[in-house]
Amino acid sequence: MSDTSDTEQNRFTARASRxxxxxxxxGGVAARIAGSMLTGRSSAGDRANAAxxxxxxxxxxxxxxxxxxxxxxxxxxxxxEYAEELRQLQSEAPPMPYVFVRRRMAAELGPDWLGxxxxxxxxxxxxxxxxxxxxxxxxxxxxxxxxxxxPDMESAVEADLKQLGLLFALHRQxxxxxxxxxxxxxxxxxxxxxxDYTREAKHAALYAAMLADEELIRVPRVIPALSTxxxxxxxxxxxxxxxxxxQAPQEIRNRxxxxxxxxxxxxxxxxxxxxxxxxxxxxxxxxDAQGEAGGINLLDYGCIxxxxxxxxxxxxxxxxxxxxxxxxxxxHAYETWGFRNLSRELVEILNIWARFIYGPLLDDRVxxxxxxxxxxxxxxxxxxxxxxxxxxxxxxRIPREFVFMDRAAIGLGGVFLHLAAELNFFAxxxxxxxxFSLARVTxxxxxxxxxxxxxxxx
Numbered sequence: 001m002s003d004t005s006d007t008e009q010n011r012f013t014a015r016a017s018r019x020x021x022x023x024x025x026x027g028g029v030a031a032r033i034a035g036s037m038l039t040g041r042s043s044a045g046d047r048a049n050a051a052x053x054x055x056x057x058x059x060x061x062x063x064x065x066x067x068x069x070x071x072x073x074x075x076x077x078x079x080x081e082y083a084e085e086l087r088q089l090q091s092e093a094p095p096m097p098y099v100f101v102r103r104r105m106a107a108e109l110g111p112d113w114l115g116x117x118x119x120x121x122x123x124x125x126x127x128x129x130x131x132x133x134x135x136x137x138x139x140x141x142x143x144x145x146x147x148x149x150x151p152d153m154e155s156a157v158e159a160d161l162k163q164l165g166l167l168f169a170l171h172r173q174x175x176x177x178x179x180x181x182x183x184x185x186x187x188x189x190x191x192x193x194x195x196d197y198t199r200e201a202k203h204a205a206l207y208a209a210m211l212a213d214e215e216l217i218r219v220p221r222v223i224p225a226l227s228t229x230x231x232x233x234x235x236x237x238x239x240x241x242x243x244x245x246x247q248a249p250q251e252i253r254n255r256x257x258x259x260x261x262x263x264x265x266x267x268x269x270x271x272x273x274x275x276x277x278x279x280x281x282x283x284x285x286x287x288d289a290q291g292e293a294g295g296i297n298l299l300d301y302g303c304i305x306x307x308x309x310x311x312x313x314x315x316x317x318x319x320x321x322x323x324x325x326x327x328x329x330x331x332h333a334y335e336t337w338g339f340r341n342l343s344r345e346l347v348e349i350l351n352i353w354a355r356f357i358y359g360p361l362l363d364d365r366v367x368x369x370x371x372x373x374x375x376x377x378x379x380x381x382x383x384x385x386x387x388x389x390x391x392x393x394x395x396x397r398i399p400r401e402f403v404f405m406d407r408a409a410i411g412l413g414g415v416f417l418h419l420a421a422e423l424n425f426f427a428x429x430x431x432x433x434x435x436f437s438l439a440r441v442t443x444x445x446x447x448x449x450x451x452x453x454x455x456x457x458x
Contacts, residue, residue: 096124109228130302131148136233145299147232182399189400194302197232206454207304209451210448214259216259216296217259218286218295220237220299238284239286240285242419258421262428264412269316273304275298275408283415284296285297305401305404314333318354319433330354334350352385352386353386360425361426366422369416
């Protein structure tokens, strides 16, 4: 009994220490961000402070590291120095020791948990912000990936989201160009969903159905008997890191980029669903029977965004509006998404960003996604132009659906840049929206969600 009490006390002390450290870090960075915003200047000091914050966050298990990664991919959510440093932050938190793994596995599968596997590796194959992955083997010989959530993640999420709220409140007071209240709500909702591995299992089933006919994309099968709300067991898909193919022949790089395009745009255009986490660690490359790069394994399903079909209609309307310079259709698209009280000046400002996102899709030729732009700078110049204009003509309230739509689009573009892919993005996109209709998307979405056990109103 005393061992249990000591353990609980140690966990409480560790949590208290962590929250105090997080609070100090966020308080310090908030003050520095305020100074950067007020002066409008970049400095070597800002870069050093941002680098120090990144190191501190990188040593934490928990959602704040994920929040930092999210913010770094939302243009103009943070000053450039902080965004650039945080963009480098990878999910490399120190792994949970095996003594804690055993306790966590017993809590999820019972005291005889180890006997339910033919083998279970003590050392994690990957350690991320909310949990870690262990390789295992099922009784029938199937290779498995067991994603085990760290303890006390729900309380850590709520503590970190409070810190995020403080940062956004400061942002609104200092820089009123963009109302970030919806951004905070959206990030909070998605991270809370990521804690529910039962839901993630349903997301995986949803993607398996949506991408069933796509030979370039593989989705792992979930093992329900070895999964719980905080443990997700899926088949292990063998693969290599995507960036290992940066020097591959152009044909191979184009094939992988095409797979990424289809993995993102097909579920969205046909079902109103996107994979909202563009982290390169969520994809690996599988080899075909001839030993060539055959396509991608899509590994993580925590950050999935399900949109109302009308939102998809807005995406198509904006595309067609920009294509034909139809101002009325363009304005209708923005209003469909939830933008309100749009003057002609605000529409033109939003169109700066829209033309950047849609640019490759409007250009009917083989091309790179953004010639001459480094992956870390993709979208930054356009975002700064929009931000400057909004300070003069705004403010504008960004609808919450935009957060992961923009984040995923920027992340996808970054992958294309890493691969130096040369594709006809116009042809790929138009093939996806060729038979678009709201009724068809609604019908497909309702059936897919129902079949995956996600029958809900979003």
